[in-house]
Amino acid sequence: MWVVAVAAMIPVILGIVVLVRSRQRWCGVLLVAHGASAMLLLGLEPEASAAPEDSASAGSWVLLYFWLVLLAYLAPTGHAASVRWRRWILAGSLCVALFAVLAGLTAAIEAGQIQPVAQPAAVVVQVLAVVAFAGTAAFFLGVLPAVYLRLRHARGKERSQLLWLVLGSMSIPLGLLLLWTNHLFLGAVDWIDQLCVGLVVTGLPVCLAVAVLRHELFDIHVVLSRTLAYAALLLAAYGLYAMVLLLAGRLSGGGAAATVLTLAAVVAVGNPLFSKVRLAIERWAYGYRATPDAALRELSRRLAGVSESRIEASICEGFCQLLRVPSAWFAPLGQPAAAGTHRVGLSYRGHPLADLVIELPQGRKLSADDQALLADLSGYAALVLHVEGLNAQLRESRARIVTAREEERRRLRHDLHDGLGPALAGLTLKLQAASRSGDTALVREARDDAAEAVGEIRRVVEGLRPATLDEVGLLGAVEQQALRLSGTMRVSVHHAALPARIPAAVEVAAYRIVAEALANAARHANASSCTVQLAEAPAGSLCITVSDNGTGWPQDAPDGTGWESMSERAAEIGGSCTRRDIETGGTCICATLPLGLGAVAGGRE
Structure with a gap:
């Protein structure tokens, strides 16, 4: 059991280091408590099952997971996400303590160490045991939505630390899966059991200590995406191997043909399955950088039915989804990029249109594939902005044309009504008076007025189109x-x-x-x-x-x-x-x- 003993000491050592070198003392205390519980529970000898402390340990196994679950609830700040979650953690902790006590009591009664509980107290104990078990199970499972909700709203350093927590939590189901596989298919090899238990005990504490002390040690996005890919592949391979082996055994009687058929099926299905799983996880962690053509199609689909007022917002949302960055926004041209951001200029045929700023996750640097995808998306976004700008100019130009046309019509109406109309009316009256009186002076005055009216007509016509162009x-x-x-x-x-x-x-x-x-x-x-x-x-x-x-x-x-x-x-x-x-x-x-x-x-x- 020396492997388990060493594994149980690792959380204690990490907790002491966190207590000494970090302000996150809550994390150090919980790590020490987890390691101490692991040493006490896993260090008990199986032969001593008649001892009273062994009866107590029958319910204390939940402590192997309780401290880890509590760490996950409180990470990365040491506080619950809200008052409701704080109440939930308190209620769950009470259920875990009650379950451990009642399980130890039941084991002691079955071992004959204490007298059975008399009725009706036995019914009450059974009801409390069921409630405690249900509460413990809900408390353990509730950590999944708690971490998910916290991860959705986390940014920067807090998000990076939570991703380390997600990576470490994968060691628990992986270790249990390998443990069950060892017992079901390999005959319960002792050293494999010890390694699996050690993985369960140390995986999450190691990752949480890294999150607290050195969360920028590695690019957690790369580590997590690769881990998820290979973990999914491992599960798929186990499932495929088991199904094909069972089918081949039924068809061939368990001979060499079954083995050959199993290997052929794994080769035929495993490789494309691995590619699809890896691509899906890659998109979850890094977006569409491995498939820029699909990214352009997705951005085009996103912008296809968007109204003019939502173009810029939809471009920012598309960049966030396709590059897997927390946020993106448009900024004035020429401003320097702030720390933790990356600025890309959008231009069309050499004419700058806008600057797009994307916020990078804590510790992430844009790779060559990221840069290539960003260039492709920026080119398409610049084209969309240019076309939208032309549409806006067209709408404004049409509005100006309509306004100018109406203003020109009003001016012509005023000129004709206030200038040319009265002049021609007066000219008519003068000619009528001159025809009756024979006054030559009045005729000359009417002729001058007619010449002035003609000049007014020419001025109006000149305003519509210069006559010299036609001449x-x-x-x-x-x-x-x-x-x-x-x-x-x-x-x-x-x-x-x-x-x-x-x-x-x-x-x-x-x-x-x-x-x-x-x-x-x-x-x-x-x-x-x-x-x-x-x-x-x-x-x-x-x-x-x-x-x-x-x-x-x-x-x-x-x-x-x-x-x-x-x-x-x-x-x-x-x-x-x-x-x-x-x-x-x-x-x-x-x-x-x-x-x-x-x-x-x-x-x-």
Whole structure:
């Protein structure tokens, strides 16, 4: 029994070390109590069954597990998770003590050491024994949901310590399974029994001591996932071996054919079974890093039916599930990553969109597979964010278009009603009066009013679409605008081969952008010269460049309505408008407008 004796001393030694080197004194005390109970109970000789202390030990076997269960309830803080759990632990401890006393009493009565209890007290004792046994069983089994609930809400160091507890608790069912297997199939080999008992006694205390003293000693996620994989494989192999051996024995009479059939079945079924079990546990511990294609499908499925307001939240939830991290969130661009976190930038075609921060479990470092999966998921998430951003811009653009259309209609109504309408009505009255009186002066006045009304009509029409575009085309209209500003600054217009037909929407946008850029150069930049260049790009777009030698664009000044107007006009037709400072002084406005709008755009104008 020297193996069991050494195994029983290990929890005592670990408890003393915890008491000396840690503030978790509750853990040290319970470890010492567990080791002492193991030495007292397992050190009793089987031949001394007539001794009174042996009768007491018949119920004291629960102490082999009681201290371990109590450790699991209190880990990792030394306190119960809530007041209800504290009451549950107290009630369970009382049931364990009552069960140990009544079991020892029953054993002593059966051994003839004390007189049997008389009726009706015997009935009461039996009822108490049943209640104590049921309470003890519920207390022992209740540790499973207690640890599970605590693990769900744990973060960082506390979660890592609880995972060490989970790893250590696996030694109990594993040791009991090996013990039963030894008795059922191997003929109860003594040294195997001792090793199994030693595993039950020392497994959880060793892991709990590591959790308290050095929880970062190993990556517990790796250790736990591998342990679960091989434990599940071991159980599956035992079950498969037993079933196939039984079936083969019935079919072949227990000869060599049974052995060959058993080995073939284990090889045929065991390998794929092991792969599936390992993959399932790997996903539980580390997410989908071994199957990035499945991770992308899962993220795509998660985001498929999500509303626009839930896109970012669903991306964070998907990253948490697929990478098995506690939490993830979006942060402002450029901020440094805090300790215990990992920051990944989401960008589309070189344009940064957002920074995603993931919280790493205590002691975990991202492996190469984790980094590869994170890159794949980040690329897909960036694409989703980019598309959602385009959708949002489209919705905003549509809203602006509708608003601008209604505002333009209202302006036209006011102009026609308040300006052109009264002018034409007055002109009619004057002509009627002149026809009756023959007053030439009144006729001249009516003619002037008619000319003014025509000018008003032209102004309204000019606001809808510049007439010069229909008269002289885009190039001629730009040259006329440059000529109007010739008294303020020198403007030169250069052009390469322009397409024979430019869509009407592109013409209007190009003309308005050039006119606004020239006006800004004259009014705000104090430029003395300005150059306008028009050219068709090979990609099928119209490139416009307006550069001046003015004071440049103010660095800290907010964007004005002029720049917003130019940007919006380019964006409305799928183009872009940018600005940059010239090294020698001045500003350069560059606009790229697609020419592929075709006859549809022109027809709309």
